[in-house]
Amino acid sequence: MSAIDKAEKAAERKWWALVAVCLGLFMALLDVTIVNVALPTIQSDLQTDFSGLEWVLNAYTLVFAVALVTTSRLGDIFGRKTLFMLGIAVFTIGSLLCGLSGDITMLNLSRGIQGLGASAMTPLSLAIISATFSGKQRGIAIGIWGGVSGLATGIGPVIGGILVKHIGWESIFYVNIPVGIVAILLSLWAIKQSKDESAARRIDLFGFIAFTVFMFCLIYGLIQVNHEGNGWTSPEVWWMLGISILALFVFIVGELRLKHPMVDPRLFKIPSFTGSAIAAxxxxxxxxxxxxxxxxxxxxxxxxxxxxxxxxxxxxxxxxxxxxxxxxxxxxxxxxxxxxxxxxxxxxxxxxxxxxxxxxxxxxxxxxxxxxxxxxxxxxxxxxxxxxxxxxxxxxxxxxxxxxxxxxxxxxxxxxxxxxxxxxxxxxxxxxxxxxxxxxxxxxxxxxxxxxxxxxxxxxxxxxxxxxxxxxxxxxxxxxxxxxxxxxxxxxxxxxxxxxxxxxxxxxxxxxxxxxxxxxxxxxxxxxx
Structure with missing residues (x-):
């Protein structure tokens, strides 16, 4: 094979890598909006209360938020391709378990597994694009990536409505399985391994644990208000919210002392950065x-x-x-x-x-x-x-x-x-x-x-x-x-x-x-x- 043929094949493989990345991103973002229209049907079928239904969304977003920075860091250290494919696999398994769920507890645990997979897929998809493309091609690739993000969010409710009405709520999760398998195979062939060679090979376990406690206690405390006999005056609710505030304080103080923090609180000294975070x-x-x-x-x-x-x-x-x-x-x-x-x-x-x-x-x-x-x-x-x-x-x-x-x-x-x-x-x-x-x-x-x-x-x-x-x-x-x-x-x-x-x-x-x-x-x- 001539050098020209090899160059053409490498160029072609880059765009297939983009397809693989966009498939993973599409699944992760689709499951943020596709579930909304299925909630009343899930509530009726699984006979859950209002707080149980909230966890269908929050189990996903909580795990996603808590693990996102850590999984992104693991990709920098051990290889973005490896972690991205692992994320797709975890997300696909979580989707299968969601569809098989016979009660709300099983469904919410499975949604958490999906969130863990999505926490690797979403940030690493952009990192892989940056490592694969350069110059004008990188701008085109990121534009396509952004378009897929909007498309997934936009058509989620419609796809969810069609599947729920004609097949059943389980199908909104089963649809991820063939897409996930194709994305893994395509990633294995098309994506080149990349790492951040300058990254410190350390994971901020302290930050991960403190932030997890903060987020979980905050959301759990608010959801417990819905439980019969609780309300805003419940000691359980106030204990959870109090622990959440304490964990946030410990997280901020601890991160300021670490050499390689998961999140550097000093960035919030930049007013515009703080403004962007507040807007998000x-x-x-x-x-x-x-x-x-x-x-x-x-x-x-x-x-x-x-x-x-x-x-x-x-x-x-x-x-x-x-x-x-x-x-x-x-x-x-x-x-x-x-x-x-x-x-x-x-x-x-x-x-x-x-x-x-x-x-x-x-x-x-x-x-x-x-x-x-x-x-x-x-x-x-x-x-x-x-x-x-x-x-x-x-x-x-x-x-x-x-x-x-x-x-x-x-x-x-x-x-x-x-x-x-x-x-x-x-x-x-x-x-x-x-x-x-x-x-x-x-x-x-x-x-x-x-x-x-x-x-x-x-x-x-x-x-x-x-x-x-x-x-x-x-x-x-x-x-x-x-x-x-x-x-x-x-x-x-x-x-x-x-x-x-x-x-x-x-x-x-x-x-x-x-x-x-x-x-x-x-x-x-x-x-x-």
Whole structure:
């Protein structure tokens, strides 16, 4: 074989390596959004409560966030190709176990395994591209990588809706198996091994453990608010939140003392870097985490099926997909600060406009959400490129990998925190509103003792059952032949909608705070490269 033929084959193999990398990335990001539309079906099939359903999302994002920096570091030390393929294998096995799950505990443990695999696939995919391509080809490859990221996020709800409606919720996980096998075989052939020869061959176990304790206790504490008998005043909740704060303090102090920390807190001395991290956190907490609750509203309350819900969400994802390339083109002409602040403001306005929800459980009422989906989708598309640019462009070049990892961690933290926070607030508000409205019924309609029994039954069922009008509860002993059952049904539905409106407003406030902080913190002079 001539030297020219070898060069042509090597060039061709590079692009196949990009295909392999994009397949892995596609799977990891698809499973962030594809699950949202399947949640009500999973809840019905596995008979879980609201907190169990939250863990379907948070088990994935928690493990993803905690392990992301460590797995990226392992790839630098032991070989990016090796860790990337291992990540695909772990993710594929986790997907198989998810599909085979017969109860919510098994499903959530399997989602954690998926998250572990995704924590290697996502950051290492970009590192492999950087090591494989150079010059203009690297720019093209990264552009394709970014397009696949947007595509996976955008079509996730639609693919999820089709699979759930026509096959079953298990299929959203089984679909990963053939893709994973192809990605492993293609990676084995096409990707060249690369390492960071200058990387210290040490793993920051202290940072990993302290950060794990911080994240787990924070999210677990918030989710425990949903459990019957807990609430915000529960000692268990406050113990978890207290341990979380302590672990965060220990993590920061410890990382400052280490020579090779997992995360260098000193980077947060750079105002623009801090601004980018806040933007990433608020974007996920204020917008992406809210999709969990909006999906439940559209399916359980309005009565849309999984496919119809996925199609309705296209208004948001299509705008994000269309405006992301425009944002990339604008970055050289408009300051990153301007793009981030305007995007966060659009997201806040779009989310707030969703708070005018209808209490009529007519599927056509989803149209109330459409303007918010469009505005927030534009903001979501515009904000992603400048966040990444600020994260790596405001730190020394040798810290760019760490900065990119920290930006991704901020996103995952925001998503996990938002889902847990909104769940805790929704459960608390649902309980409070149901109690007040049942108590307001006339005593000649319902005795005080009967009111207590009805309140306890509805509160125990939780907001998920409340959202679908106490479906199935009419056969419970306490409600049999009760002429007021239709009144209870309307009280539960109204309480669910009012609680959902409250969390939408809170999400808008989170995004607005993010916009203000970015306006104050981000500075053009901080950009190094």
């Amino acid at each position: 956190f608020c974007l996920s907490a204020g917008m992406y985490a809210l999709l969990f609750n909006l999906s439940i509203y559209m399916q359980s309350f309005l009565g849309l099926d999984a496919l119809e819900t996925g199609v309705k969400l296209i208004a948001f994802t299509a705008m994000a997909l269309l405006f992301s390339p425009l944002s990339g083109a604008l970055m050289g002409k408009v300051s990153p600060k301007g793009l981030v602040v305007v995007s966060m403001a659009l997201l806040a306005i779009g989310v707030y406009s969703m708070s005018f929800l209808s209490k009529h459980n007519d599927p056509a009422e989803w149209i109330v959400l459409l303007p918010g989906f469009i505005i927030a989708g534009i903001g979501s598309g515009l904000i992603n490129p400048p966040i990444s640019n600020l994260a790596i462009g405001t730190v020394p070049v040798q810290r760019a990998g760490m900065a990119s990892g920290m930006s991704n961690v901020a996103r995952q933290m925001g998503g996990a925190f938002g889902v847990a926070l909104y769940g805790a607030i929704l459960s608390s508000r649902f309980t409070s509103l149901v109690t007040d409205r049942i108590q307001s019924l006339q005593d000649d309609q319902l005795s005080e003792s009967a009111k207590g029994q009805v309140i306890q039954a509805i509160e125990s069922a939780g907001p998920l059952v409340g959202s679908n009008g106490l479906a199935g509860m009419e056969h419970d002993m306490i409600f049999q032949n009760d002429p007021l059952f239709d009144s209870y049904r309307e009280i539960a539905r109204a309480s669910f909608v009012d609680g959902t409106i409250d969390i939408i407003k809170i999400a808008a406030v989170i995004l607005a705070i993010g916009a203000v902080l970015c306006l104050v913190l981000i500075r053009k002079k901080d950009l190094r490269h």
